[in-house]
Amino acid sequence: MTLGTPISRLFMVGPAYTNKLGRLNINTVGDLLYHFPFRYLDYSLVSPLGQVQAGETVSVKGQVLSFTNQYTRRRQTIQKAVISDGTGQLQATWFNQPFLKTAIKTGQSIFLAGKVEFFGSQKIMTNPDHELVDQFKPAIHTGRLVPIYHETTGVSSKWLRSRIAVLLRNQNLLVEEFLPSILIEKNSLAELRESIEQIHLPNSLPKLTQAKQRLAFDEMFLLQLAALSRQKAWQQKKLVCHFQVDAQKLAQFIKSLPFPLTAAQTRAIGEIMTDLQKDQPMNRLLEGDVGSGKTVVAAAAIFIASLNKVQAALMVPTEVLANQHFLTLNQLLTPLGIKIKLLTGSTHQKQVDDFDFLIGTHALIHQRAVFKKLGLAIVDEQHRFGVGQRAQLINQNRQAPHLLTMTATPIPRTIALTVHGDLDLSVLDEMPPGRQKIKTWLVPAAKRRAAYAWIRQEIQTHRSQAFIVCPFIEESTHESLQSVRAAKNEFTRLQTKIFPQLKLGLLHGRLKSTEKVAVLKQFQQQKIAILVATPVVEVGLDIPNATIMMVEGAQRFGLAQLHQLRGRVGRGEKQAYCLLFGENLGHQGRQRLQALQQAHTGMELAEIDLQMRGPGQVYGTSQHGFFALQLASFTDHRLIKQTRQAAALVMPSLSRYPRLQAKLKEYKINQVEPN
Numbered sequence: 001m002t003l004g005t006p007i008s009r010l011f012m013v014g015p016a017y018t019n020k021l022g023r024l025n026i027n028t029v030g031d032l033l034y035h036f037p038f039r040y041l042d043y044s045l046v047s048p049l050g051q052v053q054a055g056e057t058v059s060v061k062g063q064v065l066s067f068t069n070q071y072t073r074r075r076q077t078i079q080k081a082v083i084s085d086g087t088g089q090l091q092a093t094w095f096n097q098p099f100l101k102t103a104i105k106t107g108q109s110i111f112l113a114g115k116v117e118f119f120g121s122q123k124i125m126t127n128p129d130h131e132l133v134d135q136f137k138p139a140i141h142t143g144r145l146v147p148i149y150h151e152t153t154g155v156s157s158k159w160l161r162s163r164i165a166v167l168l169r170n171q172n173l174l175v176e177e178f179l180p181s182i183l184i185e186k187n188s189l190a191e192l193r194e195s196i197e198q199i200h201l202p203n204s205l206p207k208l209t210q211a212k213q214r215l216a217f218d219e220m221f222l223l224q225l226a227a228l229s230r231q232k233a234w235q236q237k238k239l240v241c242h243f244q245v246d247a248q249k250l251a252q253f254i255k256s257l258p259f260p261l262t263a264a265q266t267r268a269i270g271e272i273m274t275d276l277q278k279d280q281p282m283n284r285l286l287e288g289d290v291g292s293g294k295t296v297v298a299a300a301a302i303f304i305a306s307l308n309k310v311q312a313a314l315m316v317p318t319e320v321l322a323n324q325h326f327l328t329l330n331q332l333l334t335p336l337g338i339k340i341k342l343l344t345g346s347t348h349q350k351q352v353d354d355f356d357f358l359i360g361t362h363a364l365i366h367q368r369a370v371f372k373k374l375g376l377a378i379v380d381e382q383h384r385f386g387v388g389q390r391a392q393l394i395n396q397n398r399q400a401p402h403l404l405t406m407t408a409t410p411i412p413r414t415i416a417l418t419v420h421g422d423l424d425l426s427v428l429d430e431m432p433p434g435r436q437k438i439k440t441w442l443v444p445a446a447k448r449r450a451a452y453a454w455i456r457q458e459i460q461t462h463r464s465q466a467f468i469v470c471p472f473i474e475e476s477t478h479e480s481l482q483s484v485r486a487a488k489n490e491f492t493r494l495q496t497k498i499f500p501q502l503k504l505g506l507l508h509g510r511l512k513s514t515e516k517v518a519v520l521k522q523f524q525q526q527k528i529a530i531l532v533a534t535p536v537v538e539v540g541l542d543i544p545n546a547t548i549m550m551v552e553g554a555q556r557f558g559l560a561q562l563h564q565l566r567g568r569v570g571r572g573e574k575q576a577y578c579l580l581f582g583e584n585l586g587h588q589g590r591q592r593l594q595a596l597q598q599a600h601t602g603m604e605l606a607e608i609d610l611q612m613r614g615p616g617q618v619y620g621t622s623q624h625g626f627f628a629l630q631l632a633s634f635t636d637h638r639l640i641k642q643t644r645q646a647a648a649l650v651m652p653s654l655s656r657y658p659r660l661q662a663k664l665k666e667y668k669i670n671q672v673e674p675n
Contacts, residue, residue, distance in 0.1 A: 006028060017154075033200075035150070044204075049087050057113075061110070062109070078095055079093070081104055113129040144202075179660065187646065190214045192218075195210070199211040224421055228422065231423075241375045245304055262428070288408065299333060308375060312357045317362075321541075322361050323520065341358050343361075345513070358371075377402070378406065408567070435573075438549075467565075469550070504530045537568055546568060547575065549568055551578070559608075
C-alpha cells in the first residue's frame, strides 16, 4: 500500500465514507495521512479519581464496578458506569448509546476523558470519551495527547483517529523517504514515517514538536524547490527576440505622458528595460497597490516591444477590465502608431490578427488570436488564471516571449520571495501625487438613513458619483442569507424610494457584454450618479469622479477584496470615502472590518491580515484558490531561509534524487501554483 492508494481500498471505508472523505479532499491514503490535526487535547496525564475537581477536563483510569442501561418514558436510553481506581469513584453517563452495554463489562479496566462535575457528593462525567485498556494496543482517544481534526458530516475526529491508527499499524504501508540524507542530517530532521506517526499519535510533546518541525520543513522546502524548478525551466527557454531599448525614444514616450511618473514607476520601468535586453526571457512580477500606476509601466514595455517589431498581448480576467485597459492604453499608444485590438468572449469576429498589441480575456488562448511573433506577454491580476491558461498564452511557439505578470495584492517581501520565488520582483510602493487617503467607516445599521442622506448631499453638492456594491445579484432563499441585500432588488429599492431624483445604473455578471459596456460608458460620462453593482467592479475600473464606495454585507468579502473595492474610488483629487455595512458581526468579523478602517495601503493590510488570518495563508488568496500551509508559517523567517538554502543545495543535482524528483512532480500536479 502506497500514499497513492485510493482511500476506498482501506478497511471499513466503503462508498458512503469515500464520498464523505471527498468533502475533506481526502481521496488517497496520502491525503488521509496528510490531513493533520489542527489541535490536541492533553489527556496524557491520568489523574487519580480522588484528586479530580469539579470543572476540570481530565483523563482518568479505573475498573468498572457496575454498568446499567436504563429506559426513559419516551423510550430513550441512558447508560451509566461507575468506575474506581482505589483513590475514589466516578460515574460516567451516556445518552442513547445502547451499544455500550455490549462494549463495557463489569471488571474491565477503562480510560475516560471529559469534564468532571459534581452531583451532590458524587463525581460524574457526561458523555465522556472512553476506551478499554488493552495491554497489546496503545490508547487512541484517551490517556495521551489526543488529536482533533477538521471534520465533516458523518466523519468525526474519533472516526479519523481510529482509521489513521489502523493505517499506521499496517506493516504493508509504504511511506518512502523523499528527502536526501544530506538534508536530513544537515537540518537535524526526523524521518518521514516517524514524523507522520507522531503528528497523529504523539508519544510525547517533544516528539510532536519534532514531527511538526520535519513536516513544516517539507511544506516550505517543496514550495521553494518548485519555484526554483520553474525558474530553471523558464531560463532554459529560447527567446523569441533579443530586444534593443532605444533610451531616447523611451524618454520621449515618458515625456509625452499626461502626468509625471513616480520614482517607483521610473525604477520599475528601468528594471523591466534591463530584463528586456537580456538573452533569456524576462519573468518579472510587478506588484503595486490599487491605483499605483501599473498600467503605465506596462505601457512602456509595450512601446519598446513595438519598436522591436514584435507583438504584445495583455490577458486580463474579466471583460470589464479588458474594456477599461483598452480605453486607457488606446489613448496612450495609438497616437504612437501602435495598432491595438480588443478580444473578449463577446467579440464577433472568429479570429483576430493584424495587430501590434492585443488586449483580451481568456479568449486570447482559445485559438482565436493569431500571433505572428509574440514578443511580450503581460498577465494582469495573475492569480485569477490557472497555470495551464498562462502556459497557453506564452507557449504560442517554441520560443518564449518576455513575461510580465502584475498583481494589486501586495504581500510582504519575504513572503513574495517565497511564494513567487521564480520571479524577479518590482514593487510600486508609492502612489501618484495628489491622491488623498480614502476615509473608511464601519457604519452601524442605525445610521443607514443618515448615510443615504449624506451620499445624496455629496452627489448634489460636489457632483460626485458613488458605487453601491452588493455580494449577490439576487436575494437568496437560504435562511442564513435572507438578510443580505442583493443588487437587483437594491437597485429597484434605491431608485424608487431612496434616490428618486438621481439616475442609477445596475451592473452584474449576468448582463450581456454590450449591456455592461453601455452601463460603464454612461457612468464614465457622468450620466449615472450611482452604480449599483456586484463585485464585478472589484478590479481595474478607473472612474476619477467616483468618490463614494458603499459595500453591503461587507463581512462576506475578504480583506483583499474589500481593499480592491475601496480602490475603485479616490482616483482623482477629491476626497473619497468607503462606507462598510455588515450584518450580525461577531467579534472577529468586526475586528477585520475595523482593520480596513486603520490600514490605508495594501501592504499595511497584508501585515494585519497575516496576524489575524494565521501564518499559513497569504493575504488576498483564500478566495482565489491558493493553497494554505498546514504547519509551516510565512512569518517563520528562519525556516524560509533554511529551506531556500536546502532547495538551492539540491537543485543543481536534482537528477541524483529520483524520489525527490517524483515528489516534486506530484507536488506540482496537486499544487495550485502561486504565479
